[in-house]
Amino acid sequence: MARVSVHRPPLVRSVAASLELARRARHLIPGGAHTYAKADDQYPEGLPIMIRRGAGCRVWDVDGNEFIEFGMGLRTVTLGHAFEPVTSAVRAALELGTNYSRPAQIEVECAEMLQWLVPGAEMVKFCKNGSDALDGAVKLARAHTGRELIAICADQPFFSVSDWFIGTTGMPGGIPGWTREHTLKFRYNNLASLAGLFEQHPHGIACVVMEASNSQEPAAGFLQGVAELCRDQGAVFVLDEMITGFRWHKSGAQHVYGVRPDLSAFGKAMANGFSVSALTGRRELMQRGGSDSDRERVFLLSTTHGAEVHSLAAALATMRFYDTHDVSGVLHARGLRLAEGIRAAARAAGVEGHFEVLGRPCSLVYATRDARGEPSQDFRTLFLQETLARGLIAPSLVVSYSHSEADIDAAVEIIGEALAVYRVALVQGVRPLLRGRAVKPVMRPYA
Numbered sequence: 247m248a249r250v251s252v253h254r255p256p257l258v259r260s261v262a263a264s265l266e267l268a269r270r271a272r273h274l275i276p277g278g279a280h281t282y283a284k285a286d287d288q289y290p291e292g293l294p295i296m297i298r299r300g301a302g303c304r305v306w307d308v309d310g311n312e313f314i315e316f317g318m319g320l321r322t323v324t325l326g327h328a329f330e331p332v333t334s335a336v337r338a339a340l341e342l343g344t345n346y347s348r349p350a351q352i353e354v355e356c357a358e359m360l361q362w363l364v365p366g367a368e369m370v371k372f373c374k375n376g377s378d379a380l381d382g383a384v385k386l387a388r389a390h391t392g393r394e395l396i397a398i399c400a401d402q403p404f405f406s407v408s409d410w411f412i413g414t415t416g417m418p419g420g421i422p423g424w425t426r427e428h429t430l431k432f433r434y435n436n437l438a439s440l441a442g443l444f445e446q447h448p449h450g451i452a453c454v455v456m457e458a459s460n461s462q463e464p465a466a467g468f469l470q471g472v473a474e475l476c477r478d479q480g481a482v483f484v485l486d487e488m489i490t491g492f493r494w495h496k497s498g499a500q501h502v503y504g505v506r507p508d509l510s511a512f513g514k515a516m517a518n519g520f521s522v523s524a525l526t527g528r529r530e531l532m533q534r535g536g537s538d539s540d541r542e543r544v545f546l547l548s549t550t551h552g553a554e555v556h557s558l559a560a561a562l563a564t565m566r567f568y569d570t571h572d573v574s575g576v577l578h579a580r581g582l583r584l585a586e587g588i589r590a591a592a593r594a595a596g597v598e599g600h601f602e603v604l605g606r607p608c609s610l611v612y613a614t615r616d617a618r619g620e621p622s623q624d625f626r627t628l629f630l631q632e633t634l635a636r637g638l639i640a641p642s643l644v645v646s647y648s649h650s651e652a653d654i655d656a657a658v659e660i661i662g663e664a665l666a667v668y669r670v671a672l673v674q675g676v677r678p679l680l681r682g683r684a685v686k687p688v689m690r691p692y693a
């Protein structure tokens with residue numbers, strides 16, 4: 247292939263204040279961030295953008311640089327940063343106090359709203375993180391079935407910060423063998439692999455934990471098959487709606503695919519970035535966490551901050567907005583425009599097959615492959631570097647309700663320029679084009 251060159255703008259702005267703040271963060275906070283996905287090692291060296299504020303689909307860093315972003319607070323911010331109907335509900339709630347000795351009115355209103363949107367939500371318990379909700383589901387399932395094993399979908403990247411899941415990853419430090427051995431894995435869209443687990447462990451599996459879909463769509467009948475297997479085998483079917491909830495549809499992926507789990511866990515998009523998650527599902531199971539069941543009680547999600555008033559006000563305002571606006575329709579349309587624009591840009595740049603947009607339009611991700619077609623962190627680093635330098639933060643390609651068509655088109659243009667550099671790297675080698683070390687997978691045992 248002939249050598250090619252491409253216009254590579256220098257960093258158009260200074261990142262001096264970000265560099266200094268990131269240095270302080272690394273000194274004080276392990277990994278320099280409170281979530282691994284936001285850590286320095288997930289971003290190119292020399293571009294540790296530290297954010298001061300956000301509005302709509304934009305954020306501004308501590309140097310005053312403006313970015314369009316496609317991470318949206320790890321997919322929590324479905325409506326947009328500082329989205330007015332939500333922030334005004336929170337402002338009003340702040341005047342009422344934050345936490346009382348008895349339940350607040352809003353706890354009931356918020357639970358009723360979730361039940362209105364999600365028909366299977368017979369009872370609701372709020373908490374702060376998705377992990378909490380899923381941990382509650384696992385505990386209920388173990389108590390209900392008297393069994394200890396958990397079956398999780400091997401092809402889905404994350405379920406909980408707790409040992410029952412992290413013990414199965416590439417970063418199991420500090421987790422006892424018993425815990426690691428009690429989580430089994432089955433394959434997505436492969437009912438036989440789940441049936442096989444039930445066969446190998448008769449009356450041993452308490453629950454099946456999975457997302458209805460992640461970057462792959464379910465094969466016809468697969469989710470219904472999982473529900474049926476769980477029913478036949480006496481296991482609890484737990485659906486993780488952390489990413490899909492409110493993004494696929496206001497009633498969740500369970501509505502889109504027509505499947506009814508025993509328990510489901512919502513979070514992320516539920517409160518447009520405020521910390522609210524929920525465990526919902528069948529009364530027979532959920533009420534074991536209360537005082538109305540004649541069976542042994544289960545200590546279910548009793549947290550000091552679980553009913554923080556202004557967070558529930560954010561959740562209520564956000565869910566009301568979903569109920570009255572076609573948010574998932576807008577996310578789908580914007581995501582489709584983005585995916586089609588990027589695919590055209592990839593064709594134009596000659597990197598088709600090396601840079602690939604994947605997933606449902608409302609929750610896109612991308613794959614970076616080298617000249618041989620192998621997955622490449624070096625090429626991911628190059629893509630992040632070239633888009634960041636041009637004012638785009640794109641760890642994923644996740645749209646919000648606040649991304650206008652013009653924002654999408656501006657992003658596609660930037661991505662087109664970045665893909666032209668990607669093309670140069672495919673021809674001439676990627677390393678010389680990187681400003682520093684490559685990004686690394688989060689789940690790795692050593693630095």
Ligand SMILES: Cc1ncc(COP(=O)(O)O)c(C=O)c1O
Pocket residue numbers: 320374375376377378380404405406407457486488489513514523
């Ligand atoms: C599918 C899925 N489930 C559960 C979780 C855990 O949620 P949280 O980080 O709120 O505990 C995540 C977090 O990224 C997730 O993506």
